[in-house]
Amino acid sequence: MTYKIKNINLAEEGRKKIEWAESRMPVMMKLREEFSKTKPLEGMRIAGCLHVTKETAVLVETLVLAGAEVSWSGCNPLSTKDDIAAALAANDISIFAWHGMTTEEFYWAIDKTLEFKPTLTLDDGADLIFRIHSEFPHLAENIIGGTEETTTGVHRLRAMEKANKLLYPIIAVNDTPTKWQFDNVYGTGQSTIDGILRATNILIAGKTFVVAGYGHCGRGVAKRASGLGANVIVTEVDPVEALKATLEGFRVMKMVDAAEIGDIFVTATGMKDVITKEHFEKMKDGAIICNTGHYDVEININHLEELAVEKRELRINNEEYKLKDGRRLYLLAKGRLVNLASAEGHPSEVMDMSFANQLLSLIYLKENGGNLKKKVYDVSEEQDKRVASLKLKLMGYEIDELTEEQKQYRDAFFEGT
Numbered sequence: 133m134t135y136k137i138k139n140i141n142l143a144e145e146g147r148k149k150i151e152w153a154e155s156r157m158p159v160m161m162k163l164r165e166e167f168s169k170t171k172p173l174e175g176m177r178i179a180g181c182l183h184v185t186k187e188t189a190v191l192v193e194t195l196v197l198a199g200a201e202v203s204w205s206g207c208n209p210l211s212t213k214d215d216i217a218a219a220l221a222a223n224d225i226s227i228f229a230w231h232g233m234t235t236e237e238f239y240w241a242i243d244k245t246l247e248f249k250p251t252l253t254l255d256d257g258a259d260l261i262f263r264i265h266s267e268f269p270h271l272a273e274n275i276i277g278g279t280e281e282t283t284t285g286v287h288r289l290r291a292m293e294k295a296n297k298l299l300y301p302i303i304a305v306n307d308t309p310t311k312w313q314f315d316n317v318y319g320t321g322q323s324t325i326d327g328i329l330r331a332t333n334i335l336i337a338g339k340t341f342v343v344a345g346y347g348h349c350g351r352g353v354a355k356r357a358s359g360l361g362a363n364v365i366v367t368e369v370d371p372v373e374a375l376k377a378t379l380e381g382f383r384v385m386k387m388v389d390a391a392e393i394g395d396i397f398v399t400a401t402g403m404k405d406v407i408t409k410e411h412f413e414k415m416k417d418g419a420i421i422c423n424t425g426h427y428d429v430e431i432n433i434n435h436l437e438e439l440a441v442e443k444r445e446l447r448i449n450n451e452e453y454k455l456k457d458g459r460r461l462y463l464l465a466k467g468r469l470v471n472l473a474s475a476e477g478h479p480s481e482v483m484d485m486s487f488a489n490q491l492l493s494l495i496y497l498k499e500n501g502g503n504l505k506k507k508v509y510d511v512s513e514e515q516d517k518r519v520a521s522l523k524l525k526l527m528g529y530e531i532d533e534l535t536e537e538q539k540q541y542r543d544a545f546f547e548g549t
């Protein structure tokens with residue numbers, strides 16, 4: 133068996149969605165055209181662990197057309213789109229993913245993707261890499277390198293590097309500007325609102341909207357919520373980020389104080405226990421709580437369960453917790469990333485750049501991995517510029533170029549007043 137998914141009959145539905153994504157991912161399609169001919173990933177076996185969405189399908193099928201053998205799992209139990217998984221399986225791609233997996237099934241799926249002894253790995257959150265390091269370290273012998281998609285994963289990998297635990301080189305795709313400046317900010321901004329709306333269909337205008345964490349993701353969410361007419365409050369632990377939020381026009385306060393007045397709460401911190409018992413105890417009747425960070429640790433759901441006397445699913449991805457005093461709190465998508473569990477994740481247009489960076493980084497690793505140390509590397513500026521230029525060109529924009537004189541002026545210091 134080369135796949136385990138929910139239902140292969142969903143393949144046609146999934147295929148149409150993938151075609152839609154393709155029509156919005158011009159950079160990927162351009163690179164696909166080139167790499168289908170040149171086959172730069174010939175001979176590579178790539179194990180991937182990343183949300184199974186229509187955009188990911190475009191990446192996976194491009195890797196195959198570029199010559200790689202691929203085996204895939206999802207990186208979150210609630211983010212797999214079963215129709216997309218079916219379309220990939222129907223296209224002979226080895227995939228082990230379905231919506232609503234248990235933790236045990238989740239790791240089983242990752243392990244299945246390791247059976248063909250990968251030469252490259254692709255992660256979102258570092259679960260696959262961590263699995264190799266903790267359970268199957270011998271597999272690292274065959275692995276040239278790996279890539280990481282997201283902030284949380286890069287943090288984990290840098291910690292592993294610091295502890296001298298990394299067994300092969302990693303490229304931090306997340307940290308390149310054509311990834312985080314678009315995906316993390318505009319992607320998360322839009323898709324988080326999308327997830328909240330699909331689970332609630334509330335009016336955002338006029339609501340007090342609390343964003344925990346003013347990093348790249350939180351900034352995007354705050355901006356979009358504000359654009360829809362919400363009153364945005366930001367909570368932070370970093371004074372510089374907090375200051376930035378105030379100068380953007382947002383109110384900044386402690387979570388305990390925000391808890392009393394918020395209508396909607398979104399966590400985007402990467403940290404655990406951002407919303408806990410002391411906050412639930414203060415929240416208004418009807419408050420909506422969700423998370424858009426990679427792991428489901430930001431909202432302490434155990435605390436919510438302890439406080440609740442009744443719980444029911446009111447809408448898809450929307451659970452009502454009734455507290456002793458009658459207040460009702462609404463938890464979306466079980467505290468898992470609301471944009472992928474309750475909506476479709478970021479729009480194709482931004483994933484176009486993130487995944488072009490994934491694709492080019494894997495090719496780079498194939499060609500140069502042998503010379504790299506067991507460290508976390510950044511994407512080269514050259515690759516980042518290549519992705520940006522391609523995207524801009526395919527969007528139909530042209531920009532100016534510096535003249536020779538201007539370059540001299542830029543590099544000199546003697547021309548002043």
Ligand code: ARJ
Nearest residue numbers: 183185187188281282426476477478
């Ligand atoms: C696949 C997605 C999508 C999508 O790039 C984003 C990131 O850093 C991840 C954190 O887990 C999620 C990932 N992401 C967002 N939207 N991956 N398809 N449509």
